[in-house]
Amino acid sequence: MGLRVYNTLSRQKEEFVPLRGKRVHMFVCGLTPQDHAHVGHAKTYVAFDVVAKYLRQKGYRVFYLQNVTDVEDRIIEKMAATGKAWQDIVQPFFREYEDAMAALNVTAVDVYAWATDYMHEIVEQIRGLIDRGFAYVAEDGSVYYDTTKYKGWGQLSGQKVEKNLPGARVAVEERKRNPADFALWKAQKPGEPSWDSPWGKGRPGWHIEDTAITIRHFGPQYDIHGGATELMFPHHEAEIAQAEAFTGVKPFVKYWMHGGMLMVRGEEMHKSLGNYWALKDALAQFDGEVLRFFLVNAHYRSPIDFTLEGLEEAKSAYARLADTIANLEAELRSAPEPGIEDPSLRAAAKRARETFETAMDDDFNTREALAGLFDLANAVNRSSGKVGREALADAWATFDASGAVLGLWRRPKDSGKGLAGDLIDALVELREDARKRKDFATSDRIRDVLAARGVVLEDTKSGVRWKAR
């Protein structure tokens, strides 16, 4: 059984067959660094990070490209409000985003493509669309795509132009011939950043940068386009219209993948609703691995409700796996070389590997994959102290391989080395002495003192174990 991917274009799971053998070209709609990155961004980028990592583990050579929108209405609004240059607004937010992605172990992106580095391609595409009769120039020098000229409009989202309510959320611009038309080029208004074009000074519309970027890197066709569902219409629809009209090659993208929205207490997250979670604030409260686990513990197409209770639950669940693996590593170091073979642990590891692959092959079902790993954790804990090295190593390798894809339990645990580790060890020794004397007042006090500093002691049959945090 091979990999199957849910394709929004066909509304069903399809066998994954890339256009060029083992080579996979993958593009995901990226950030507009006009404000602090939020937890919704984390959901999308973690999801596609897992997709890229799983494809690579399966032997595909993935080129993962993401755009960065550095010219856009909201950036221009901030320029007016703060008097800053657009670069000075965009750069700090992007650096903050990079830090957050590092904390979340989002590492699969090969190239971040900045829109303003693609002005030549953008202008050429717009020129081509005008030449082919798909776009028109308005009096003020703006250029619009004429959606009535493109017969595939609505194929991705199932929308029918006639039945939509134009202006339901955003006012329709008066220069358009049809309400459905969208801007390819926006004529400069006073004070706005601008670039030269055959139609006068201006800047690109929202949708054109993505096709400019992907056509330069990938050519007229590529394998996977990802993004959150909210971008399906009109943004992705517009990309298809632009690219297929410009290149004449169909389909522009073979597999369209859309991730579910992140909700906050059952509602869409919005600054105006007062439920906005900046990623840096979430990461100040929760470890990056816990947040990543929280996101990966749901299917990427499902919406997730972001709540403190949900995060706390994820923290407990993640600790179960992370602790099991840490204990497994400790046991592996002390386990007898020949050891006792345990067929049941071997079988459990094999089952977890099979479940992992079957689940991930089924449209990247990380939730199901994790269920298999919880089963393995249970088997590991049950066999604790009774199994030899080989079976333990087998279980460990299973966690290691799946963790590489999910991006979890990758962080090296505190090695216990260094001054702090030595001091903790010394305190643990003192406590053991006190316990031997049955001086539990002292031993409990040492435990409390360490606990107050985030060091948890656990008495086990094989001695005292401690862990930070």
Place this chain on the structure above:
RNA sequence: GCCCGGGUGACAGAGCGGCUAAUGUGACGGACUGCAGAUCCGUUUUAAGGGGGUUCGACUCCCUCCCCGGGCACCA
């Protein structure tokens, strides 16, 4: 109005036309422990929004109604 998703235990959330309907969290009880934690065992747990239909058999497929969420033209 139109286009998409979704409704499963106390909560979160999977799979499957038939098997004890996963997994996690919580709560409670037991084992272990000086106590605690971690872990294990057990209980909560004979959980599928309403109504029709197809089928030998429906949580799963179809229709319909209700409810929730997203999109409808510059939102990851």
